[in-house]
Amino acid sequence: ELNIRLGCRYLNSLMQRLGHPALVAAAYNVGSRRLCGWVEERPGLSVDEFVESIPYGATRDYVRTVLRSYGVYYDLRNQRLPDLGFGLQAACGMDAAASVDTDAPELEPEDEEESAEPAQESGPAVLED
Numbered sequence: 001e002l003n004i005r006l007g008c009r010y011l012n013s014l015m016q017r018l019g020h021p022a023l024v025a026a027a028y029n030v031g032s033r034r035l036c037g038w039v040e041e042r043p044g045l046s047v048d049e050f051v052e053s054i055p056y057g058a059t060r061d062y063v064r065t066v067l068r069s070y071g072v073y074y075d076l077r078n079q080r081l082p083d084l085g086f087g088l089q090a091a092c093g094m095d096a097a098a099s100v101d102t103d104a105p106e107l108e109p110e111d112e113e114e115s116a117e118p119a120q121e122s123g124p125a126v127l128e129d
Contacts, residue, residue, distance in 0.1 A: 019090060022047050025066035032092075039092040040046045 014024040014032065027035045037074070042053055054060040072080045 015125045020047070021049055021070050022063055022067055025063045025093065026054060026059055030056060036092040 011024060011028065014027050015021070018027060018032070018035075020026050023035060025041075026038075038054065039050070042050060045053065051060060051063050054063060071081055
């Protein structure tokens with residue numbers, strides 16, 4: 001129960017700072033500092049173009065899934081989906097970039113060809129008494 005409340009508080013703070021569900025999903029997945037770096041590197045992109053330009057395949061897929069679900073839930077509640085096409089740069093100011101994830105590990109973008117290799121399987125786990 002505590003984890004749910006803390007998670008909701010964190011997502012709410014991301015939404016208040018970033019203002020767009022695509023940005024919130026990406027920041028939740030990789031951290032707002034890395035996200036804001038991507039936004040600054042790609043000025044003027046539409047939301048769709050930005051999502052497709054996310055260099056990490058897992059994050060790109062996560063953001064797509066969140067946005068798809070976002071639309072479904074609005075439809076189920078018979079509500080009009082808010083306009084998601086505003087400029088992303090305005091949502092990612094210096095405060096958002098500097099406020100979270102200062103210790104996030106540096107990751108390299110996924111190479112789609114390399115990520116297609118099967119993972120190494122490990123042997124059975126051994127439990128000690």
